[in-house]
Amino acid sequence: MSNRTVLLEIRNLKAYFPVKRKSIREDKKVVKAVDDISIEIYKGETLGIVGESGSGKSTLGRTILKLIEPTSGEILFKGEPIQKLSGKALQKFRNQMQMVFQDPFSSLNPRMRVGEIIEEPMKLQLALSKEERQTRVKELLEKVGLREDAMKKFPHEFSGGQRQRIGIARALAINPAFIIADEPVSALDVSVQSQVLNLMMDLQDELELTYMFISHDLGVVKHISDRVAVMYLGRIVEVGEKHALYENPLHPYTKALLAAIPVVDFQEKRDVEPLHGDLPSPMDPPVGCVFHTRCPKAMPICSEKRPVLTKQKNDQHVACFLYEEGDFSVS
Amino acid sequence: MNINRFSKNINLLIGTLIIGGFFVLMCISIFYTPHDVTAMNVPNKLLGPNGEHWFGTDEFGRDIFSRIMKGTQTAFSVGLLTVLIGVTFGVLIGGTAGYFGGWIDEIFMRVLDALMAFPGIILALMLVAIFGPGILNTAIALGIIAIPNIARIVRSGFVQHRDSEYILSAKLIGVKTYSIMFRHILPNISSQIVVAATVTFATAMLAEAALSYLGLGVQPPNPSWGRMLKDSQSYLVNAPWYTYAPGAAITLMVLGLYMLSNALRDFLDPRSKA
Numbered sequence: 001m002s003n004r005t006v007l008l009e010i011r012n013l014k015a016y017f018p019v020k021r022k023s024i025r026e027d028k029k030v031v032k033a034v035d036d037i038s039i040e041i042y043k044g045e046t047l048g049i050v051g052e053s054g055s056g057k058s059t060l061g062r063t064i065l066k067l068i069e070p071t072s073g074e075i076l077f078k079g080e081p082i083q084k085l086s087g088k089a090l091q092k093f094r095n096q097m098q099m100v101f102q103d104p105f106s107s108l109n110p111r112m113r114v115g116e117i118i119e120e121p122m123k124l125q126l127a128l129s130k131e132e133r134q135t136r137v138k139e140l141l142e143k144v145g146l147r148e149d150a151m152k153k154f155p156h157e158f159s160g161g162q163r164q165r166i167g168i169a170r171a172l173a174i175n176p177a178f179i180i181a182d183e184p185v186s187a188l189d190v191s192v193q194s195q196v197l198n199l200m201m202d203l204q205d206e207l208e209l210t211y212m213f214i215s216h217d218l219g220v221v222k223h224i225s226d227r228v229a230v231m232y233l234g235r236i237v238e239v240g241e242k243h244a245l246y247e248n249p250l251h252p253y254t255k256a257l258l259a260a261i262p263v264v265d266f267q268e269k270r271d272v273e274p275l276h277g278d279l280p281s282p283m284d285p286p287v288g289c290v291f292h293t294r295c296p297k298a299m300p301i302c303s304e305k306r307p308v309l310t311k312q313k314n315d316q317h318v319a320c321f322l323y324e325e326g327d328f329s330v331s
Numbered sequence: 332m333n334i335n336r337f338s339k340n341i342n343l344l345i346g347t348l349i350i351g352g353f354f355v356l357m358c359i360s361i362f363y364t365p366h367d368v369t370a371m372n373v374p375n376k377l378l379g380p381n382g383e384h385w386f387g388t389d390e391f392g393r394d395i396f397s398r399i400m401k402g403t404q405t406a407f408s409v410g411l412l413t414v415l416i417g418v419t420f421g422v423l424i425g426g427t428a429g430y431f432g433g434w435i436d437e438i439f440m441r442v443l444d445a446l447m448a449f450p451g452i453i454l455a456l457m458l459v460a461i462f463g464p465g466i467l468n469t470a471i472a473l474g475i476i477a478i479p480n481i482a483r484i485v486r487s488g489f490v491q492h493r494d495s496e497y498i499l500s501a502k503l504i505g506v507k508t509y510s511i512m513f514r515h516i517l518p519n520i521s522s523q524i525v526v527a528a529t530v531t532f533a534t535a536m537l538a539e540a541a542l543s544y545l546g547l548g549v550q551p552p553n554p555s556w557g558r559m560l561k562d563s564q565s566y567l568v569n570a571p572w573y574t575y576a577p578g579a580a581i582t583l584m585v586l587g588l589y590m591l592s593n594a595l596r597d598f599l600d601p602r603s604k605a
Contacts, residue, residue, distance in 0.1 A: 067499055091505040099503055107496035111518040121504035170500065 004042040006079075007178060007210050008064070008097075013037045013073035015056075015063045019283055031282045033059040035234035036073075038309070041178075046204065046211040048225030048242070050218055050257070054279050056234040057214045058102075061180040064212070065097055066090060077178075095125050098171035102183040104163035108155040114141075114166055115151030121173040140169040143206075144199060161192035165199065172203070180212045185220060197224050218261055222246055230254050233282055233290040236309065240316030250318040252295050289321070297322060343594030349587025353580075357403035366394035368401045369552040377570040386576040389559070390566060395576050398554040402577070405555045406536050406584060409470045409548075413535035414528045416474025421481025422517070422524065428482070429489025430512050440486070443479040451476045452541060459547045469548045473535045484527050488520030522599045529592030533585040540581055556581050 015034035021027075033056040041047050051057045062068045064075055066082070075083045082093045101107035108117055118137045122128055128136065138148050144165040155163055164184060171179055181200065185193040201224060203209060215221050221228055222242060229239040230253065238251040249255045256275045277294050280286055286293050292302035301321050309317040310324055366384070372392030380387045386395035428439040446454075458472035492498060493516065501511050517524075540557025542548035549555035559577035566573050 062499075065503060067502060094503055094505065099500065101496040101500065103496055107500060109497045109501075109515055109519070111521075112515075120501075120506070124505050167500075170504075174504065 004045070006040045007043040007077070008041040008212075009074075009076040009079075010040075010064065011038050011074040011076070013060070013063060013075065014071040015059055015068055016071040029283050032056075032234045032285060033282060034063055034070075035285075037234075037236055039229060039236060039239065041210060041212060043177075043210055044204075044208055045226040046213055046224055048221035048228040049212065049214045049231060050216065050221050050228060051231035052279055053216060054233075054282065055231040056282070057216075057231050058182050059234075060231070061099070061182050061212060061214050065094065065099060065180060067099075091125070095174050096176050097178045097180065098174070098176040100164070100167050100171050100179060100181040100184045103187055104160045104167060105187075107167050108163055108170075110155055112154075113151065114153055114155065114158075117155070117166065118151075118169050118173055121170060125174045136173070137169075140172055143172070143203065144169045159192075160188050161196055164188060164196050168196075168200065168203070172207070175207075176209075178210045178212070180214070182214045183216070184213075186215060186217060193220065194223075200224065218257060230257065233279060233285055235290055235319065237291065237320070238316070238318045239309065240312075240318075241314060244314040244316050248314075248316075250312060250316060250323055251291075251320050252297050252322070253291050256296075289319075340594050340597070342590045343598060346587050346589075346591030346594055349583055350591055353403050353584055353587070354407070356400050357407055360397075360400040360404060364394075364397035364400050366397045368393065368397045368554055377566060377573065379570070380572055387570065387572045389562065389573055395559070395573060398559060399556070399576050399580050402554045402556045402559065402580065405466060405539065405549050405553065406580075408466055409473065409539040410532040410535045412467070412470035413473040413477055414532050416471065417477030417481050417531050418524065418528050420474075420478045421527075422485050424478065425482035425485030426489050426512050426517070429486035430493050430508075430516070432490070432493075436486070439482070443482055446475075447479045452538065455538060455542060456545070456547060459542065464542075464547050464550055466549055466553075469539055469542055470535070473538050476538075477531045477535065481524070481527050481531065484523050485520065488523055489516055492516045492519055522596045525595045525599060526592045529588050529595065533588040536581065536584060536588075540577075 013034055014032070014036055016030040016032050019029040019031060021029070035056070037060060039047070049057045049060065059068060063070050066075075066085075070083050073083065074081055077093055077097070080093075082090065085093065108114075112120075115134075115137055118140055119133050122133045122136060126133075137151060141148060141150055146162060146165055146169070150158070150162075150166070155166065158166065167184075184200070185196050188196060197220065200211070204211060211224070213221060213224055225242050227240065228242050228245050229236050230245075230251065231237070232253050238245065238249070238254045245254065246258065249258050260274060275294055280290070280293055286303070288304050289295070289298075289302040289307050292298040295302065299321060305321075307319040307321050307324060309319045311317050312323055370393065372388070375384075375388050375392040376390050378384055378388040378392075384394050384396065386399065389395055389398070424439050424443070428436040454476055455469070455472040458475065459468055462468040462471070489512070498511060498515060501515050506515065539548050539555065540560060543555040543557035544561040546561075549558060551558065556577040560574065560581070563570070563573040563577065
């Protein structure tokens with residue numbers, strides 16, 4: 001696996017948000033939406049990011065694109081740091097990284113025609129003549145499976161799935177290498193979900209795209225991803241190759257998540273206890289391992305020290321003391 | 332946009348007819364009025380409506396119909412100028428405050444709050460007292476008063492849209508900030524602005540009438556509906572038609588503007604186009 005080239009590398013990325021205090025005497029508090037995340041994304045792969053709502057997965061995506069200013073940490077795109085960039089230099093990188101958004105109803109400007117929506121990025125970033133742009137809009141529409149006459153229509157004339165296709169066409173307009181898809185199918189009907197997923201996979205093959213696919217739906221992530229990272233409360237608790245992770249989850253949280261997928265086979269034995277309780281407040285996360293408050297296998301050390309991602313077999317990484325070698329059990 | 336849909340919309344039809352009618356009347360009045368609007372003819376004072384004077388004559392024997400016609404000029408110019416000032420500054424201030432938020436928002440909105448704390452007509456009186464009466468100064472004063480209201484509407488629209496995903500997407504593809512504000516967000520709240528502008532137009536007309544009624548707006552002998560209303564007050568019993576004409580003109584114009592604003596709101600929204 002090490003022979004693949006790294007497209008995007010994130011090192012110790014943090015995105016904290018200050019919380020408004022009710023009075024001056026109150027302590028300053030921050031929400032740690034993304035808390036010390038390091039991960040690599042290889043060229044041509046799809047990295048799935050799963051987690052409950054509030055786990056910081058959308059914030060992670062937006063921070064990578066610098067739609068949210070990172071508090072600290074590094075973002076390396078093709079080896080170049082981009083976390084400090086702004087203005088034109090930042091735009092150069094953004095041209096290679098685009099985003100497909102979650103809500104197909106708010107991600108398209110209701111006052112613009114579909115043709116204008118797809119044309120706009122080219123107008124700003126590519127040196128193309130008006131005719132060339134028009135041709136390209138038609139090509140893109142065809143690519144995402146829409147008819148040419150969609151150009152003249154307004155977004156509200158389309159269904160959710162069609163709108164998501166338009167969003168994909170817009171993201172592709174300036175030939176990006178990397179696309180962050182922020183829950184692109186979670187607002188769609190199940191029957192439409194698979195169409196959009198398959199479209200994204202076809203486009204990936206055709207255009208050699210790299211995806212970061214954010215979702216709370218484990219089934220969807222399994223379908224599209226090569227590798228999967230599991231997030232909990234702003235941290236990655238486990239990351240690994242799709243099959244290894246789904247067949248042999250290591251982290252207790254991953255186990256609980258996978259056990260929560262409903263199955264049709266009633267004979268199958270389910271030995272994992274479902275999770276109890278809610279996600280703790282990200283304003284006041286548990287000390288040590290963030291999961292210890294809900295973990296069925298919590299040990300004393302879990303509430304003291306923070307586990308780091310360590311490599312296990314099959315290139316699987318997990319942040320859990322159960323898999324860490326050493327003398328922590330005595331402490 | 333077809334004729335069928337146009338005629339189906341009763342608000343649009345009647346609103347356009349009324350405002351269009353006044354507009355035509357205004358255009359004609361620039362070149363022609365049946366009688367000279369300022370020529371006095373005291374022996375003919377306070378005549379009832381007749382063939383010669385359609386709406387009768389006032390206390391100096393001037394033709395009321397001609398003066399109503401001429402008064403549309405005042406009404407339109409004060410209304411348009413007020414809307415122009417109010418919308419321009421309202422959009423600039425409200426848009427900046429709403430889009431950037433934070434301390435810019437706080438400062439702008441608190442200043443506007445302070446402006447709003449004054450009763451509008453008192454503020455207008457003060458401004459007119461400082462700058463002197465007349466159509467232009469009246470319109471400027473009314474325009475300033477209209478700013479906070481429009482700025483608030485624009486601000487809330489910008490706040491509502493600034494974090495939506497299509498704006499994030501626009502940022503990603505490198506759309507300039509002013510372009511995001513005025514090409515992406517503004518068209519989305521244009522219907523609210525149009526409605527606010529029409530209401531402002533109507534309010535400005537009423538306020539102009541009120542100021543002229545108080546003797547601070549349009550100065551005699553230029554005709555203004557508000558002033559005519561004031562002058563007619565003394566003859567309410569002897570010559571009620573004198574009151575009816577400017578009163579009806581004001582009412583009709585405001586009614587037409589409100590109907591038009593309702594219709595425009597529906598008409599400007601692409602989602603309502605079937």
